[in-house]
Amino acid sequence: MNPTVTPADLAALTQELAARIGRHAPCDGLHETAVPDLRFRRSSRASEPMHTVYAPSLCIIVQGAKSASLGEEIYRYDPASYLVTSVHLPVLAKVMEATPQVPYLSLQLNFSPDAILDLAQETARPESSPPGTGRGISVTPSTPPLLEAVLRLVKLLDTPEDIPVLAPLAHREILYRVLQGGQGALIRQFAVAGSQANLISKAIRLLHRDYDKPLHIEELAREIRMSPSALFKHFKKVTAMSPLQYQKAIRLQEARRLLLTETVEAADAGYRVGYESPSQFSREYARMFGRPPISDVRHLRETVLPTLSPTS
Template identity: 65%
Template sequence: MHRRLIGMKNNERTTSDPAAGLGELAALIERHAPTDGSHETAVPALRFIRATDTYGTVHSVYTPSLCIIAQGAKTASLADERYRYDPASYLVTSVHLPIAGRVVRASPEEPYLGLHLGFGTDDILDLAEEFDPASYGGTEVERGIGIDTLTPELLDAVVRLVRLLDSPQDVPVLAPLVIRETLYRVMQGKLRRMMLTFAAAGSHSHRIAGAIRLIRRDFDKPLRIERLAKEVHMSASALHKHFKKATAMSPLQYQKAIRLQEARRLLLAESLEAADAAFRVGYESPTQFSREYARMFGLPPISDVQSVRGALLASERR
């Protein structure tokens, strides 16, 4: 194993009992995330999420990341697919995906407690040498999201990473080592191929990751499939085929999801009129925007904003 894989020092206690490990992880998250919402930590790639109720669906773009639940349960929906995970499992995304997330098990007595650990292409490629290329070879595109079973070894690494927050002086040195070990444990499971194919230069998955990056960068501009395909060195038909395999949607559907999520953010954060938000994200027709917005979020723009703000006020009063 690579000499930089593991470094424990003051963080060297291990977690051999999964139930005890999950209990400790839940207690640590609850201490560092005392209120509902998302909480950044001293480890830049790590954040915690807490919820005391199943408030509804949250639409966001998941970055390449590992998501683990210490307490509660959640679903992540991509297009028409739904992925459910809980303390017995974990979710990984290897590319930016527009996800509808919903906490499905939480209460004030037992809040939902989860963590999100982001990673980059370099993190994955750095680990590629640890595995036999034959175990992840081939050019077939993988879906950019998957679920696997939480192992004691992975749980142990994650608990030790979170413990580091109690020793901030150790974070700069030890956190990168424990994160590397954590990703190594993930890649020992069935999601290794998915993670490596999106990172490996020259693969179809890597080209799709490039197409996604370009769509996200220019989401408010008209999408020209032929031009996009040329930029990622694919034919238009191959781009469409492999893009749908990776994301469960076409490039145009992906762009629409990104546009609508950004429009919703503008409506909530900047109090824009619906027509102004529509133009800001690239729609020429406010009517079409309102129709597609309602299809995605369940209500027309103004009604949806009022509903979201009402729900937030109600949760603050609890």
């Protein structure tokens, strides 16, 4: 952090962001906004760990704290830091600090690899030691320039007529600030054509799109122009799991969503996400979520869904 930046500078910015987010997210749950790719989340209590998939995005917490577990690694972030996910990642997320008096408040801003690539090309700078393939998730200390840019974007919600023209500019500045941060060089690698991180990003997009189809490592490796051994090695560096484990996590989370939001039987949900055996689906579902499909959905409907707003 710049030595001229004081904790009070960050506190003033996060407090103003908290006031504005709290106004636009008056009840618990996920709140979409009029600004493309920007959403807010509010929670009045700490949560149990929840399996979810983080999209490529920036997440900033302005009140409370949260953790995201990837394999055995735990990424904790709060108003002093921000989290960036460079690829779609299945994680175990948990709101750690929240009360009705001081609720958890955060914002998420999604971004695309193309946007990173455009900025990376315009702001190219020699790296003293170009990073290799690294995790697709990172936590970095917040800075006033980043929070000021985020605040400008959030303020546009009060002047919706300005959003079409000014929101893309603010979004671009935010991404620029992220790329100038401590993990910027690593994030850039996911957008650099031909880099190992970029090839794994492509593999992840293919798996995320075709999660319900059989996985053949040789075909996937050929598609991204990597050897099967290199694919396995670098995929695990980015995601902390193998391609097969990644596909399984995506499949099971989609099945859980189907069971919660549509009237389908457990076996039907399993078939729709790619399982041919209902017993295998039920077994792997229980291993990941701790309960068989029907029991798990009943538990979620009784304990989790009632705390969420209709907008979540």
